[in-house]
Amino acid sequence: MKRLIALLCLLAICLPLCACSSSLESTATVPAEKATEEQKTESTKKENDEIVYPKDCFSVGYARVDITPKEVLPIFEGTGDSAHDPLQLTVTALCDGESAALLISVDVRSIRIGIAEACQRLIELSVKVPADRVLINATHTHSAPAPGFDAEKETQWVNNVLYKQLIVAVKEALRDLTPAEAYTGVSHTDGITFVRRYLKANGKYQTNASAADNPVAHESVADNEMRVIRFEREGKKDVLMVNYQTHYGGAPSLYPNQYSADFVHTFRQAAETELDCLFTYHSGASGNLNFNSPISGEKKCANFVDATEELMRAAKDAVAKEEKAVTDKLRSASSKYAASVIKESEERLTHAKEVNSLRSAGKDFHSLLNKYGFASKYEATAVIMRAGLGENPEIPFTAISCGDLAFVSAPYEMFDTNGQEVRAASPFKTTFICSLTNGSFGYVPSALAVPHGSYEVIITYFEYGSAEKFVAEMVRLLGECKNAN
Numbered sequence: 001m002k003r004l005i006a007l008l009c010l011l012a013i014c015l016p017l018c019a020c021s022s023s024l025e026s027t028a029t030v031p032a033e034k035a036t037e038e039q040k041t042e043s044t045k046k047e048n049d050e051i052v053y054p055k056d057c058f059s060v061g062y063a064r065v066d067i068t069p070k071e072v073l074p075i076f077e078g079t080g081d082s083a084h085d086p087l088q089l090t091v092t093a094l095c096d097g098e099s100a101a102l103l104i105s106v107d108v109r110s111i112r113i114g115i116a117e118a119c120q121r122l123i124e125l126s127v128k129v130p131a132d133r134v135l136i137n138a139t140h141t142h143s144a145p146a147p148g149f150d151a152e153k154e155t156q157w158v159n160n161v162l163y164k165q166l167i168v169a170v171k172e173a174l175r176d177l178t179p180a181e182a183y184t185g186v187s188h189t190d191g192i193t194f195v196r197r198y199l200k201a202n203g204k205y206q207t208n209a210s211a212a213d214n215p216v217a218h219e220s221v222a223d224n225e226m227r228v229i230r231f232e233r234e235g236k237k238d239v240l241m242v243n244y245q246t247h248y249g250g251a252p253s254l255y256p257n258q259y260s261a262d263f264v265h266t267f268r269q270a271a272e273t274e275l276d277c278l279f280t281y282h283s284g285a286s287g288n289l290n291f292n293s294p295i296s297g298e299k300k301c302a303n304f305v306d307a308t309e310e311l312m313r314a315a316k317d318a319v320a321k322e323e324k325a326v327t328d329k330l331r332s333a334s335s336k337y338a339a340s341v342i343k344e345s346e347e348r349l350t351h352a353k354e355v356n357s358l359r360s361a362g363k364d365f366h367s368l369l370n371k372y373g374f375a376s377k378y379e380a381t382a383v384i385m386r387a388g389l390g391e392n393p394e395i396p397f398t399a400i401s402c403g404d405l406a407f408v409s410a411p412y413e414m415f416d417t418n419g420q421e422v423r424a425a426s427p428f429k430t431t432f433i434c435s436l437t438n439g440s441f442g443y444v445p446s447a448l449a450v451p452h453g454s455y456e457v458i459i460t461y462f463e464y465g466s467a468e469k470f471v472a473e474m475v476r477l478l479g480e481c482k483n484a485n
Helices: 002-028 032-048 113-127 151-175 263-274 304-320 346-360 366-372 377-389 416-425 455-459 466-483
Strands: 059-066 073-075 078-080 088-095 100-106 134-138 178-188 197-200 205-207 215-218 225-233 238-244 277-283 323-325 330-338 394-402 405-410 430-435
Touching: 059 151, 059 277, 073 151, 088 151, 088 277, 100 113, 100 151, 100 277, 100 330, 100 394, 113 134, 113 151, 134 277, 134 394, 134 405, 134 430, 178 304, 225 304, 225 430, 238 263, 238 304, 238 430, 263 277, 263 304, 277 430, 330 466, 346 366, 346 377, 366 377, 377 455, 394 466, 405 466, 416 430, 416 466
Parallel strands: 100 134, 238 277, 405 430
Antiparallel strands: 059 088, 059 178, 073 078, 088 100, 178 225, 178 323, 197 205, 197 215, 225 238, 330 394, 394 405
16 A cells, blocks of 8 residues: 555656646747747837836836947047947836826937937837927037937938937836835035136136146136936846036047947946945036146046046935935926027038038048138037027037936037026936036027137137026926926
């Protein structure tokens, strides 16, 4: 009897194993074509799954994709033909239970307005998030393409990589929406950020002056404030958003002819390692990293890698001092502001085109600069750009808010004094000022800078005084968000 019971027990164990083995063998012998078709069907089903927002709570989702070009494309004063580090696109999705907003950061130098608008249309078609709930910020690395500025060479990359990866990341971020709480903090970097416009000993101003130029002071006080929002998510890594106003850090000279996300890459790596988070960076108004400033009392960095330690110190300090932020209904406000462009004569436009024609052909154009009175090749290009914009181009501004948090876009390189003015006038506890967002219209110098001349003043597209009008429009939109029902 005992032997019979033992035999029955053995059969009870072995039979399921045999069945399992048979099932595995059957699966393994399914034709490859059929397996591939089933995988495709499952993939398509997942792709078409409706995105469902978590109800009755504030939630945050995050995604990151690689957008590094595989081909040779123009970068600042050169070309990129390989990658030192990946160019990335990050999406932070915010949801109030009923609607969503997307805060997108792209490792490119800038994004022309036509490309930015195309991205917004693709997002609206794909996931029904409207354009006034989408901010697309360029991190401003000078070792990456500037989509829309060299359309012929970039079209394939924009169509086959940037647009496609954008939608992949947007959908992934929305599917990743997770109940979250928000915390905000503020800190300041020490000595590594400076205003790149100098007063020289001879009473004139110059951009990026070296010691040989005898600079004696900065044009204004550098904005060294770092703003941080940390989203603490249930069961998932925190998302850390950083808003800071550092200009590019010199990657073209550090990694010649290589794509690089610049200091954003080193900052991202350090933050995700030391703070165990998911990181996204949004470029603010235009200060500079301090590599060659001769003004006493400032800390010089050998390169942007050297600056990472101080950036991390400030980020950690901001997190250590953070306070819980209220999150509420998402609100947004946007406008198309009719700007006034500097008018150019037909003769000056003809001269500028002549200079650019020689430059494009790789011929010597410097004698023409002197002949026609252009301070640089950039001024000649600015003359052509002004004429192309028309008399009153519409400049897009967008503000998005959620409780104590607000984000406002400036589609140009904002001077850091203007950035400070927006933050001071904002009715929100924490305001991210995102320059080079939803478009790129070059420099818009502050009223303080205009009388001093120099590079940015000479090449701006817009009539002097526009910067303060743009500031007023951004503050108005923030107020509209604050007062919305």
